[in-house]
Structures are given as C-alpha cells and as structure tokens.
Amino acid sequence: MKMRNQCNYFKVLILCILAASTHAQLELGFYTKSCPKAEQIVANFVHEHIRNAPSLAAALIRMHFHDCFVRGCDASVLLNSTNQQAEKNAPPNLTVRGFDFIDRIKSLVEAECPGVVSCADIIALSARDSIAATGGPYWKVPTGRRDGVVSNLLEANQNIPAPFSNFTTLQTLFANQGLDMKDLVLLSGAHTIGISLCTSFSNRLYNFTGKGDQDPSLDSEYAKNLKTFKCKNINDNTTIVELDPGSRNTFDLGYYSQVVKRRGLFESDSALLTNSVTKALVTQFLQGSLENFYAEFAKSIEKMGQIKxxxxxxxVIRKHCALVNN
Known part of the structure; x- marks a missing residue:
C-alpha cells in the first residue's frame, strides 16, 4: 500500500511539472537572454516609420484586439488561408491593415535571432509602441507568447464585436474573453484614433430598421452632416470618416465626448449609453484627467493582451507570420 501511494505521488508530481512547463506565464523581458535586442528592434522600426504613417497606430491596436478575441493572442489573424478560410478573410478583418508592417519587423527580428521571437509578441509590442510613439499611453507588455497554427474565418465572425453590435452582444463577447464592462468602455476608447468606411454605419443613416429610416439614437444634426458631406448614399464603400472628428491622430478623451453627444459613429459606440454602468463609466472618464484614462486604459489592454x-x-514560433511552419 505504501509503495502504491508513493507511485501515485510521483505520478502527480510529474503531471504538475508537465503542467507547469505547458502553462508558463508571460514575463517582462522574456527575451533578455534569448534575443536581447528584440524589443528594441520592434521599437526602433515603429518609431522610424510611424511618423510618416500615424494612422497605422490605430490599425495596429485594432489588429491586436482582433487577434486576441479569436483563439487568444496567438497571431492567428496573420495566417493566410489554406484548406480553410482564415481569420483575415472574415468580414470584420477585411479592413484590418498592417500585415506588411508586422512582416517587415518579423524579418528584422529573424535576422537577429532566428526562430526565437513570436509573431504574437511582435503584434503586442507593435501596438503598444505605435500608440506611445504618437503621444498616447504606454503600457507594460510581458512577452513569451507563442504562435497558433489554426486560423478560422467562422471563429472570427463569431467572436469579434461588430460595429452594429448592441450592448448585450458586446457584454457577452467581452465576457467570453474574461473582460468586464469597464474593459469594454476603456478599450472602446481606442476609437479616439480610429477611422471607418461609410458602409460600417450607413444603415444608421439610411435604413436603420429596413424602412428607409434613420437611427434615432444618433444625433440628428450629426446624421444630416454625414449624409450631406460624407456618406452620400448607403453603398459608399470608399469614403473614410473619423470616429473622433478633429483629433483622429490624438489619443485623448474626445471619443467619450462624441459618445455623450450621441455622435458615436457605430451602434456599438451608442450602445455604451444604453447600460447604466457603462454610461456612468463614460461620464467618469470624460470628466476625469487624461492621465487617469491612460492609466486605466493601460490596465485593460494589458489584461486583453493576456487572453488565452x-x-x-x-x-510554435512561426518563421513567417502568414504561414505555418513546414
């Protein structure tokens, strides 16, 4: 009996050791020994190029968000389609930009340390560095993520919040990722530097309920202005509209101001006013300091960056971000 108990003890011990090695944690400076220049290579490339293309900051943080909401933060959003349609071909990702930017960083890192730094970490670091380089908040990015080998269009459709999502859908999709209502309000705040094509919200202007009507939750003067000067018909798929007019390249509190004025461009923006908790949070952040918003935003995006x-x-560590290793 004693021998059997000892055997069971060692079996449990071995399982615990295996579990610990499988579920290692992210850590700051993960590449300090294996590729000490990795994070600096990413930062240098971002700082060198973002000044000429500041809109990439919004694109890269959006890529980070879309990646983490499907299979966790594993760079599956970067994979090309093979025998099944990949995430990047899903409708929510057709306007995602920055794939070439990530590929160029990956090639530099691979030249320095082949097969060491994941595409998933490059996405997370690039998002942070691009926002910081354009004057926005800076947050900690613990590293050690590894890349996935599966990318599924259907999963992207099911898990990424859409511009037309109502509050219930938003709350559910965020909760599925371990994020709460405060995270929803804070991460939505990244829309302060975003842009959109008219087709992502034109139904609010021209055919909200299928009867040729306008969304009553959208400020009527703002809607009139959009129809007159921007989205002149429901099928306009080329005109770009700022989510936070006048400060699209400044990470500030302007987005919350737009939401309170009922000028949030998406239904998902307006939805923040339909729940008492999120409405109060929008007001709280708008009336607070920019420094407080930055600090709170940092907490939420650090949390998001560790999803699954x-x-x-x-x-694995993919050699090429768009391809599964041979």
Missing part, C-alpha cells in the same frame, strides 16, 4: 495566450510548450 500560448506559452511554454504550447504553440
């Missing part, structure tokens, strides 16, 4: 990450022996 693959670490330890999970996942």
């Amino acid at each position: 990450v693959k670490t330890g022996s999970q996942g």
Whole structure:
C-alpha cells in the first residue's frame, strides 16, 4: 500500500511539472537572454516609420484586439488561408491593415535571432509602441507568447464585436474573453484614433430598421452632416470618416465626448449609453484627467493582451507570420 501511494505521488508530481512547463506565464523581458535586442528592434522600426504613417497606430491596436478575441493572442489573424478560410478573410478583418508592417519587423527580428521571437509578441509590442510613439499611453507588455497554427474565418465572425453590435452582444463577447464592462468602455476608447468606411454605419443613416429610416439614437444634426458631406448614399464603400472628428491622430478623451453627444459613429459606440454602468463609466472618464484614462486604459489592454495566450510548450514560433511552419 505504501509503495502504491508513493507511485501515485510521483505520478502527480510529474503531471504538475508537465503542467507547469505547458502553462508558463508571460514575463517582462522574456527575451533578455534569448534575443536581447528584440524589443528594441520592434521599437526602433515603429518609431522610424510611424511618423510618416500615424494612422497605422490605430490599425495596429485594432489588429491586436482582433487577434486576441479569436483563439487568444496567438497571431492567428496573420495566417493566410489554406484548406480553410482564415481569420483575415472574415468580414470584420477585411479592413484590418498592417500585415506588411508586422512582416517587415518579423524579418528584422529573424535576422537577429532566428526562430526565437513570436509573431504574437511582435503584434503586442507593435501596438503598444505605435500608440506611445504618437503621444498616447504606454503600457507594460510581458512577452513569451507563442504562435497558433489554426486560423478560422467562422471563429472570427463569431467572436469579434461588430460595429452594429448592441450592448448585450458586446457584454457577452467581452465576457467570453474574461473582460468586464469597464474593459469594454476603456478599450472602446481606442476609437479616439480610429477611422471607418461609410458602409460600417450607413444603415444608421439610411435604413436603420429596413424602412428607409434613420437611427434615432444618433444625433440628428450629426446624421444630416454625414449624409450631406460624407456618406452620400448607403453603398459608399470608399469614403473614410473619423470616429473622433478633429483629433483622429490624438489619443485623448474626445471619443467619450462624441459618445455623450450621441455622435458615436457605430451602434456599438451608442450602445455604451444604453447600460447604466457603462454610461456612468463614460461620464467618469470624460470628466476625469487624461492621465487617469491612460492609466486605466493601460490596465485593460494589458489584461486583453493576456487572453488565452500560448506559452511554454504550447504553440510554435512561426518563421513567417502568414504561414505555418513546414
């Protein structure tokens, strides 16, 4: 009996060791020994190029968000389609930009340390560095993520919040990722530097309920202005509209101001006013300091960046971000 108990003890011990190696944690400076220049290479490339293309900051943080909401932060959004349609071909990702930017950073890092730094970490670092480089908040990015090998269009459609999502849908999709209503309000705040094509919200202007009507939750003067000067018909798929007019390149509190004025461009923006908790949070952040918003935003995006990450022996380090290793 004693021998059997000892055997059971060692079996449990071995399982615990295996579990620990499989579920390793992210850590700051993960590449300090294996690729000490990795984070600096990313930062240098971002700082060198973002000044000529500041709109990429919004694109990269959006890519980070879309990646983490499907299979966790594993760079599956970067994979090309093979025998099944990949995430990047899903409607929510057709306007995602920055793939080439990430590829160029990856090539530089691979030249320095082949097969060491994941595409998932490059996305997370690039998003942070681009926002910081354009004067926005800076947040900690613990590293050690590994890349996934599966990318599924249907999962992207199911998990990424859409511009027309109502509050219930938003709350559910965020909760599925371990994010709460405060995270919803804070991460929506990134729309302060975003842009959109008219087709993402034109139904609010021209055919909200299928009867040729306008969304009553959208400020009527703002809607009139959009129809007159921007989105002149429901099928306009080329005109770009700022989510936070007048400060699209400034990470500030302007987005919340637009929401309070009922000028949030998307239904998902307006939805923040339909729940007492999120409405109060919008007001709280708008009336607070920019420094407080930055600090709170940092907490939420750090939390988002750790959704279902693959670490330890999970996942792989992809040699090319768009391809599964041979």
